[in-house]
Amino acid sequence: MTRPKFTPKQQMFLDFYCGNATEAARRAGYAHPTQQGNRLLTNVNIRAAITERESREHRERILNRQERQELWTRIALGLEPDLKMVEGKLKEMPVAMRHRLKALECLAKSEGDFMTKLELDIGLQEELAQLSMEEIRERIKRLEDDGVLELIAEPDGSFSHDGDDE
Structure with a gap:
């Protein structure tokens, strides 16, 4: 399916839209942002473009299996710093041993290294x-x-x- 063509103002509306149609329409330069922002959200192509963008952004925020295992490995090895608030400033600290051990446990479970529960059908x-x-x-x-x-x-x-x- 080919992507629909949007007018420059519609494209700007899409670029600025972050949940507030009135604000996106105002920033895109529409004369009557409240009415036009709401009307733009009823446009099937604009609604589809927003939904597709939000879906893509959501997928990009979710770690896949490989990314989770790489993160757990960095934590277990102490390569990923812990962030703590010290005197009103965020400071990098070494990861506590309990967090490193928990990361190792998560890695082991994800690889099926040990079983903690036997279920009978x-x-x-x-x-x-x-x-x-x-x-x-x-x-x-x-x-x-x-x-x-x-x-x-x-x-x-x-x-x-x-x-x-x-």
Whole structure:
């Protein structure tokens, strides 16, 4: 689809529009900015151009997976400074260790390095409900032997995951 042509004033209105049609129309040089600004917003092509621009700007503000991982890496390595207000001025400070560790945790989770929760689907839950505790323990033992599951047996006979619990 080809982009519609706008008059110079319409283009200036688009350039100045930041949520206030009257102000954009005034800055673009329209004689009656309140009426003309509102009328311009009813123009399908102008409305589409504003929506497309806002969508593009929104996409540019959202970090993608790679950008998030690069940021977490810079924080974890202490390369990204922390900004703090000191005596009324913004000052760069070294990143606190707890923030560096949190960045490492975010990186590890994003890469699937550890799992903190094991969820069973409904079918498996129903199947397990039909088994005796001994049969369930045997199945868990087989999964542990195969290296699929790593659990710690609790004194009460229950099991807990050997990992990072929050």
